[in-house]
Amino acid sequence: MSVFIKGMAAISPQKTFENNSFLSEIQEFIGNQLNAVEPSYEGIIDLRAIRRMSKIIRISVAASNKALEEAGVEIPDGIITGTSYGCMADTENFLRKMIDSKEVALNPTPFIQSTHNTMSGQIALLQHCNGYNSTYTQGGFSFENCLVDASLLLADNPGWNLLVGGVDEIIEVSHKILNRFDLYRKENVSNLSLLNLPAEGTMDGEGCTYFVLSGNKQNALAEIKSIKTIYKPANASHVIESLLKFLSENNLNPTEIDVLLTGRSGDTRYDGIYEKVENIFPESSLLFFKHLSGEYPTASAFATWVGTNALEHNQTPEILARKLSGKTSIRNVLIYNNYFGVYHSLILLQK
Amino acid sequence: MKSKAYAAGLGVISAIGKDLAENLEALKNHQAGIGPITLFESIHKNKLPVGEVKVTNEKLASSLKLPTTLTRTALLGIHAVKEAIQSSGIPELRKWRCGIISGTTVGGMDKSEQYYETFMRNEDSAPLHQIKNHECGKITELIASHFQIQDFISTINTACSSSANSIMLGSKLIANDQLDIVIAGGTDALTRFTLNGFNSLMILDSEPCRPFDETRKGLNLGEGAGYIVLVSEKVLEQEKVRPLAIVSGYANTNDAFHQTASSPEGRGSFSAMKSALEMANLMPTDIDYINLHGTGTQNNDSSEGIAVERLFGENVPKASSTKSFTGHTLGASGGIEAVYSIASIQSKVVYPNLRFNHQMSEIKFAPLKSFQKGVEVNHVMSNSFGFGGNCSSLTFSSC
Numbered sequence: 001m002s003v004f005i006k007g008m009a010a011i012s013p014q015k016t017f018e019n020n021s022f023l024s025e026i027q028e029f030i031g032n033q034l035n036a037v038e039p040s041y042e043g044i045i046d047l048r049a050i051r052r053m054s055k056i057i058r059i060s061v062a063a064s065n066k067a068l069e070e071a072g073v074e075i076p077d078g079i080i081t082g083t084s085y086g087c088m089a090d091t092e093n094f095l096r097k098m099i100d101s102k103e104v105a106l107n108p109t110p111f112i113q114s115t116h117n118t119m120s121g122q123i124a125l126l127q128h129c130n131g132y133n134s135t136y137t138q139g140g141f142s143f144e145n146c147l148v149d150a151s152l153l154l155a156d157n158p159g160w161n162l163l164v165g166g167v168d169e170i171i172e173v174s175h176k177i178l179n180r181f182d183l184y185r186k187e188n189v190s191n192l193s194l195l196n197l198p199a200e201g202t203m204d205g206e207g208c209t210y211f212v213l214s215g216n217k218q219n220a221l222a223e224i225k226s227i228k229t230i231y232k233p234a235n236a237s238h239v240i241e242s243l244l245k246f247l248s249e250n251n252l253n254p255t256e257i258d259v260l261l262t263g264r265s266g267d268t269r270y271d272g273i274y275e276k277v278e279n280i281f282p283e284s285s286l287l288f289f290k291h292l293s294g295e296y297p298t299a300s301a302f303a304t305w306v307g308t309n310a311l312e313h314n315q316t317p318e319i320l321a322r323k324l325s326g327k328t329s330i331r332n333v334l335i336y337n338n339y340f341g342v343y344h345s346l347i348l349l350q351k
Numbered sequence: 352m353k354s355k356a357y358a359a360g361l362g363v364i365s366a367i368g369k370d371l372a373e374n375l376e377a378l379k380n381h382q383a384g385i386g387p388i389t390l391f392e393s394i395h396k397n398k399l400p401v402g403e404v405k406v407t408n409e410k411l412a413s414s415l416k417l418p419t420t421l422t423r424t425a426l427l428g429i430h431a432v433k434e435a436i437q438s439s440g441i442p443e444l445r446k447w448r449c450g451i452i453s454g455t456t457v458g459g460m461d462k463s464e465q466y467y468e469t470f471m472r473n474e475d476s477a478p479l480h481q482i483k484n485h486e487c488g489k490i491t492e493l494i495a496s497h498f499q500i501q502d503f504i505s506t507i508n509t510a511c512s513s514s515a516n517s518i519m520l521g522s523k524l525i526a527n528d529q530l531d532i533v534i535a536g537g538t539d540a541l542t543r544f545t546l547n548g549f550n551s552l553m554i555l556d557s558e559p560c561r562p563f564d565e566t567r568k569g570l571n572l573g574e575g576a577g578y579i580v581l582v583s584e585k586v587l588e589q590e591k592v593r594p595l596a597i598v599s600g601y602a603n604t605n606d607a608f609h610q611t612a613s614s615p616e617g618r619g620s621f622s623a624m625k626s627a628l629e630m631a632n633l634m635p636t637d638i639d640y641i642n643l644h645g646t647g648t649q650n651n652d653s654s655e656g657i658a659v660e661r662l663f664g665e666n667v668p669k670a671s672s673t674k675s676f677t678g679h680t681l682g683a684s685g686g687i688e689a690v691y692s693i694a695s696i697q698s699k700v701v702y703p704n705l706r707f708n709h710q711m712s713e714i715k716f717a718p719l720k721s722f723q724k725g726v727e728v729n730h731v732m733s734n735s736f737g738f739g740g741n742c743s744s745l746t747f748s749s750c
Contacts, residue, residue, distance in 0.1 A: 106551040138505050152524070
């Protein structure tokens with residue numbers, strides 16, 4: 001597959017949007033969730049339009065705008081968004097009012113904006129994009145599925161510029177409900193020590209990351225060389241086998257991976273598998289990212305933003321580093337992520 | 352040259368039947384499945400007719416040996432996938448690289464809305480089994496687990512075109528030799544959430560819907576599931592399976608006109624139909640039957656009708672909206688209608704558009720009024736359009 005990243009933008013719990021440096025200023029969160037730092041939308045979204053937009057729509061419109069701008073693309077040839085939970089604020093709003101009012105006199109706006117394809121649809125509307133348009137919603141593969149589709153489309157149309165992103169939002173109610181499933185820490189913790197103090201549960205997160213992807217490598221920030229999803233593996237050895245096969249399919253030895261970026265979440269239930277993967281790469285620099293983003297189904301899109309920055313700037317910021325190899329130039333970045341043990345994915349980025 | 356994807360098995364459950372044979376029998380007999388709500392409580396119960404699948408969750412669950420607490424969306428999906436796999440005659444899917452791609456718009460909302468009612472009174476007492484399968488992707492996880500499908504899993508939610516896009520992605524993965532078999536389609540259950548949502552938009556007809564009729568007043572919501580077993584040429588040869596049709600063309604575009612309304616000239620639907628024909632290497636005159644999106648709303652039928660006429664000119668093929676039988680099954684509609692489209696090629700039949708009596712003023716063509724058999728059907732087009740400007744067209748051709 002030949003998929004090149006031409007531009008990108010992230011709105012995350014860190015100042016990744018307005019601040020153009022690579023994670024130079026870090027936000028601390030205490031509790032069990034990390035919330036996105038929203039930019040001032042002035043000059044990005046029409047102020048009348050923004051009043052009707054929930055957070056997930058606002059951050060998607062802003063991030064997609066900036067990614068297009070960075071790539072120098074006016075109208076993309078297609079838009080593909082991954083979101084597992086979709087527009088929860090609007091869904092909750094309509095549901096609550098429907099129950100409260102006993103199904104009488106309901107305002108349609110939250111219903112209209114409750115469908116998962118609202119982001120792809122809104123962006124198409126605002127960018128006047130009549131091209132391909134889709135939305136994937138498969139838990140921890142929601143963003144990965146977008147990449148699979150994008151690679152198929154670009155294989156047939158290498159000249160296309162596709163806007164591809166991953167986004168999920170936290171709302172108060174969803175966080176409360178998900179808390180009951182024991183996903184997150186019961187005790188307050190600082191995100192900055194989350195990975196150093198492993199325990200059961202992690203911290204909830206949210207964010208939006210869009211990329212402009214093309215089959216044409218001119219002025220590319222990085223290449224997405226390959227992607228693999230491993231669904232509900234029977235055991236850790238299945239993941240390791242798939243990983244080794246993935247490397248050999250890409251003609252790489254573990255020693256050629258300069259940076260391994262893993263989705264460690266500080267949750268002891270999944271440490272074992274991360275450790276086994278990390279042990280295959282003793283010579284690589286090891287970076288973590290979830291203490292900066294929190295855990296959410298499309299966090300791998302944020303990881304792809306981190307990995308691309310590492311390649312573009314040839315940098316491994318201290319805040320991400322668990323172990324530095326001392327290699328001076330970064331050529332291959334491998335992302336291994338697992339979402340609560342069910343969804344495992346590998347994304348290989350290359351300079 | 353890339354290989355195409357073939358349809359090898361079909362499965363469907365809708366307001367007009369629990370399997371393909373029952374659905375075809377109802378289509379033949381002009382027997383619609385639209386009626387009053389019986390399976391859930393709503394203040395709209397005797398006011399807004401719907402296309403309910405006439406089987407309770409308990410019965411669906413017991414026939415599939417699954418817990419009755421499972422969301423209806425998953426039960427309907429598993430029921431239809433089971434028929435699709437059985438009818439394909441492929442004994443062991445796991446021998447192949449096999450994936451599932453499913454479209455849904457409501458996911459587990461039928462249970463979530465029950466959960467939320469309790470949650471609003473007491474946050475910690477609502478039973479978690481009612482909310483744990485809320486996400487759209489969980490429905491596909493449940494289907495995948497039931498049939499032990501692991502090589503690829505994906506869920507698409509592009510509103511009412513979701514399952515047409517599932518068939519499109521499945522065909523692409525087979526054409527690119529990434530998978531050998533894909534079960535593609537979609538499922539959606541009726542919920543109070545969608546009923547009230549569409550009602551708040553004032554696009555529900557209080558009588559059985561009249562697609563493509565000048566006096567049409569809106570749509571009726573329906574529920575169900577429809578899936579196709581898509582296979583590669585290699586699977587056909589090695590499993591000695593007879594293909595039912597070939598997925599000859601597909602296209603996905605965006606109308607980019609309004610969040611919920613289609614452009615008057617149907618620019619998105621026009622370009623989806625046109626691109627699908629181009630991909631299939633077909634002329635408009637090659638199409639023998641169009642299964643229209645035809646929701647019965649003023650806006651859709653006018654926009655779609657104008658786009659069809661722009662593309663097909665004076666020679667609009669036989670066309671009908673089977674939503675006059677099933678209601679609009681949202682994320683399942685593309686899958687259900689793809690099954691009908693392939694069955695049309697197989698059985699040499701075309702389906703009526705019920706309750707059409709008055710010619711629309713914007714267009715010259717009229718939908719089919721009666722069931723026809725013994726018709727040579729070689730190429731069928733199936734349209735699915737949705738909120739968010741999503742437009743998808745598929746073409747199926749005889750092998």
